[in-house]
Amino acid sequence: MKFRIKDLKNYISGNIDFNKLANLLTLKSFETVYNKDFLEVDILPNRYPDSSSLVGLAKEIGIILNKKIKEPIIKIKETSKSKNYYLKIIKETDQCFSYFGKIILNIKNQKSPQWLREFVNFYGFNSINFLVDLSNFVMIEYGAPLHLFDLDKIKGNVYVRISKKGEKFLSLDDKVYLLEGKEIVIADDEKILALAGIKGSRTAEVTLETKNILIEAAVFDPYKIYETSRRLGLKTEASFRFERKVSPYLSLKSLNRLCQLIEKNMKAEITKGIFGLQKIENKILDFDFKKIAKLSGIELKIKEFENILKLLSIKIIKKNKDGYYKLKIPLERLDIENEQDLVEEIIRIYGLNNIPEIYEFPKREITASKHIDINFHLKNILISMGINEGYNYNFCSDKDNEYFNLPSEYKAVEVLNPLSENFKYFNFTLIFNLLKSVYLNQFNFNQIKLFQIEKTGYFKNNKVNEEYNLAIIYAFKDPLKILKYLKGVLSYLFEQLGIEILLKEKKNDNIFSVSSEIILKDNLKIGVFGLVSKKILQNYLIDLNVGVIEINLDFLYDKIKLDKKFVIWPTFPTISRDISFLLDEKINFKEISDCIYGLNIKILKEIKLIDVYFPEKTNLKSFTLRLIFAHPERNLREEEVDDLLSKIIHSLLSKFNIVLR
Amino acid sequence: MRLIEDLKKIFQEAENKFQYVKNDKELEELRIKYLGRKSYLVNFPSLIKNLSLEEKKEVGKLYNDIKKRIEELYKQAKNLIKEEEIKFDFDDPGEEIEQGRKHLISQTFEKVSKIFLEIGFSIVDFNQIVSEKENFDYLNIPVNHPARDLWDTLWVKNIKNEERYLFRTHTSCFQVPIIKKIGVPLRAIVYGKVFRYEATDRTHDFEFLQLDGISVSEDSNLAHLKYVTRRFFQLFFDKEISIRLRPGYFPFVEPGLEIDIGCIFCNQKGCQVCKKSGFIEVAGAGMIHSFVLKSAGIDFKKYQGYAFGFGLDRLIMLKHGINDIRILHSSDLRFIKQF
16 A cells, blocks of 8 residues: 655654665565655555554554654534434444444535645545545545445435345446345435445435535445455455454544544534444453563563553553563554464564574474375486476366266366366376377477376265376377387386386277276286377377376385395306297287296296387287396306207297297 | 417417507407407317327327417507597587486475475475365464455365365465374475466466475474574575565464565665565465464464465576476476476
8 A cells, every 4th residue: 555755744743764664664564665755565464454544554653663643633523413313324234343423414515625636646536525535535544434425315214234136236436236135235215325335326425515414434244345346346445445354443433533524624513423333342362471482582571572562552451470461452453362463563563583593403203205205206217218207287178088088986076167178177197288298399399208297186985086197108200119118118117116017908998099008916907008099199289199108106105115125146147049939919928928937947037028020911920039047056058058948949839839030 | 290280380370460460459350260269279179089198188288388378469469559549529519318307396396305304394295185174264264265265266166065175275274184184293394286266477377386384392483483494595595595574464373474585686785586675575474373273173372383385486486597487387398408
């Protein structure tokens, strides 16, 4: 909020260095910028009730500069005419916390003088007429919004009530609003006079012709005002202030101040009595002096503490020698409600930068989340293979949702109020994210390797389940190379994690043209590996071929072995033999290796499949195996290995009908 | 005897050839010829299988002698070969090294974790989809607070009439659940994505990154908080950092503070980044509100604690000179490969 320097000077005496003041306000109260003619002050939301006004800010300045301020002395002369002669005010809803009113008669309204026009313009209002401008002046002076009604336009009594569904409200700027039966309104016997706390209506508008007025000084439920203002798209200075709470004490004070100013400037008659008058009492709080040091580390002396209380106009009602106090809180300070609030007041005035810096020993062992730790480790393995880490939003579209076909026991987490169609569901897979990343990069790179580890989620048994997924994508021209590369990645990754996996071919997948499930030894499906189909790629406008691995990490966190055991290499040299042969394409490597291991050759240490290809126009495929032999206690002779090899080939010949190449 | 002749001939030939060896390649060829697995010399023993004992002795002795001498010749020749002259232009760009990169955000997470473990905070993981209670109620954010409505928060579409769920709007939502889970004393941080119903531009995104930390014990106070935050920023920016505390307001702390750091670009002399103020606002903090401790079932007369939170995107952007949050939040390899 902006405050003119010349206005502030009316409330604070003496010379002030406003540069220094702005700095002090920033450190002790609110972030403030000094701008030659005005201060721009960022008043904290909880301090709005007491500080968003000239008098309020002046008080704050008085506190931090230890200066007395000049608050207006409010005295009004009432006539003997009773307010009750004109109307009654009936408050029908608890969502209006207080409703004070006063009636003034025989006013000679006129155009505002120059100084007032300038004043209201600076604080963001159009000048309307003397009466209206004065009520805005008082709102800026004391912080409480007031509202004026032309008394002669009110039919019958005034009601503070909830609107009826379908009721219409005609605002001062001639717009009609249809009400929902939820808004607080001020009405007379016939019509709505104002949308409470937000805007007045033409019905009882104060104009230059107005002679008699009802002044409203009310406090409404902040949320109600917020809700109505948002729903109708109507924001005003008054609604802004009511949303941040208004102090009933300042509301009442403002009412009297406005009466005083009207009488002084326009010679009006103020009727006797105030509508809705109620006693407003100070809060009394218990305070333990030791709490200051306990919460802030600042060791204050009792005297310093009591001096600060005095500056803050907090009165000591009672105290004992152990430092227990009973304190009376100023009426406008709605924000001070307990000991912690009081400590805040004391230490900010004393100076927050006097808080010492102390190292605190952890009072229990500290740990790092295992999931986060393993995720870092996985990322290290993946980047070591030359794969980059991508970053994406955690949401996907309707289209993505359709393609994916979540298992029927799961349901996607839908956003109630999505920002756009592209961000309608929380991710249940990272595949689409990475496809979008490929699209983004394909104009600059001809091969793209990316991975992502991120949360995914879905409903399961009506509960939200969050899991970490890992997805790896490789985009390139040659589909076979993609699959071979990703298979290599998969093998290396799981070898590093110390987990054995199996692949089981999957048929008729929605997303992939070729794919397999990734399965653990105990048959648990942990992921999928495949080549994305042309149909999907076209939908994401991707020109390259794309292969994907996606793994649900939640299955793995307990199985990953980060600590490895040392294995001694063979003492005597190994001998290896390669064999290549053709076989039926339906036979898989496991069947072949099972057959060979079945021969129980003790010195056969390992069988590696080092090459696979499919000769054209046949139902055959070619395997090249590398067999590795070693003896733990002696050198092997070439001849004994050759003998064993013939035995192996013989066995494969008879069992699988292979053709040696 | 022919075998003896042959051996002598081989030796002479070898002696001759080893003299003129010029480089490693030639030497290796000779080694294979005279001492390799298939060479005459190495296979020589099988040739004398059928000789008489006397002859074996004689030939064997010569064989051993010659083999030893050829091995000697090999060694000498090897020692004599001069360092080969290799031409290499050091302007040659070298081979292209293909290394994957972690996203800058991941690198930051790692750095932040390391710093907080060093300062003495546990690193915890927390959900991104949380209940309305966790995100608002427990944190003293009133039922009628504007943040709860559809204009500020992304809500989950309920599938049953149950408690409302939402995409966490701040990492502070971990406070009550973590205290309930672990109990006190406790020092922990959480970081990660948070979500808001907000339009995206150069400095705003509807998904962004926050970090939140709390310490609860019988005496955790603002002096401890001051140490922790100053030390964090010092280690994060790898610079001496001064910090400045100002009053701030957040419903879940009291007293509430704003934390500024002395501008790291101009050493507090005033520049564009700090808008001439010499300070950059980086964090919100304060003593945990008694309401929050009560929500966590903690005796707030006995225990107290501090909390702090900051936006990580801004810190990363400041540190690395990134001026558009949408680039930071992307998979653009032109960005990723820079870090």
